[in-house]
Amino acid sequence: MTDPTLRMPNTVLRVVLDLGALPLDIPPLPPRFRHPEFDADWDEEEQVAGIFLGFDDGEFHLDILEDGVEYHFHHADGSSSDDSPWPAADTQALVDWATGFVLHVAPRLPDLLEDADEAAEWHHVGLPVYSRDYGPVPLEIIDVELEGEQLMLPWLGSGHIADEHLDGPDHPIALLWNPEHDDPDIPIARVWLHPKSGEPKARAEAGVDWAAVGLTKQEVLSWAESLYLNNHVIGDPSQMIIRAALERMAGLDR
Template sequence: MADHSLRLPSSTFRAVLNLGPMRAAKLPLPLGFVKPVLDAEWDEDTLTSGVYVHFEDGELHLECTDKGVDYHYHTDDGESSDTSPWSKKETATLLEWAVLLAMDVFERMPELDDDIEEAAAWQEDGLPIYVCETEPVSLELLEVEIEGEMLTLPWLGSGTVANEHTDGDNHPIVLLWNPAGAEPDRPIARAWLDPATDEPTAEAIPGVDWNAVGMSADDVVEWVEGIYLNHHVLADPASEIMRAALERMGGVEGLPE
């Protein structure tokens, strides 16, 4: 298991952003609904914004262009569906809120996406606050908790390594090693998320010549656990800032999770 004494402390980052009129914040979610997990993206090629609303029992995906809003659902097992997983009344209330949120997001794109990427860069540079450049307009102060990463050294073995997702449960990755331009890369370790602890765990792949790799199997396992935590478990700062912005725009900050 990775040494958590090497993990940086979490920190609070502040971002001052133009979130537009926030019309969706004035509307309620269906009675009894908890805080959704929200995400959004901007497609520069099609000039389309996407908003993703995730609950444990289903999802609502919306795409907005200057021609309007399209949407579809996903069931709790991730399958796309034209049929809502919620009751007719709940769906009507949810759609009224979500369509307005999608329109609010579209009106702020791509500027909001650019501001959030810039804010994330400031956070990664160690700055505690970001303020967007804007004409005189109402701004929102967001306070975002950024989880600390694991301190990891560069790869100290021979050759080069890369990691990629592989098939299987619990989001597994495989660590690929290449000694000196050889083909193909060789798998030397695998890592996944332990469902019992929500912590990364890893194991060495049998049959590897660790002398050739230049690191022991134990050291490689510890190294890949840190890489897995940083790049496959912790949300990146841009995603955390975007989620905070969407929660403010949707008026769901105070809802139970």
């Protein structure tokens, strides 16, 4: 179990961003969609922006292409479909709202992703405010609360270590090790998110030679839980900044 006394405190990063003219003149959202979990990406090669809206009972994915907007849905079980998991009237209202929203976001997304990465770097070196020279344009000031990481030592065992996602419930990962080369391929532990506590939980794989690994089983499990917390539970700063910016553009600041 990770030690909560070794967590860094949460911090607030103030970011100053060019998000275009706000508020947007778009149709209203039905109340059931008022608290989406946003995400976004940009495919530089294909010049395609992707906007993702997640809800407790499904997801709505949109791709913004040169010739228009394409979209599809994901049901609560994760399956992809052209059919909506929601009633027809609510779905049409969501499509009408999201179409206007993503047409505002898409042309700004490459610069916004770059700004978010740079702001995260400023945060990493301890700066509390991020801004750059955007010129004479309307700017938005957003305070983003960023979770403190678990303090942990670098890998002090032998060989090399890595982790990879596994299929299965509770978002498992495998901790991989190799005594010689930097492409680890030997599973030594499995870590997942405990469904009740919401904390990482690790167990060792059978047959591991802990003397060869160079750390005790308990030391490896504790290290693996801290790695999971930092890399798979705590929000990535740049991603948190993007989400806060998308919420501001949507007019849905929590």
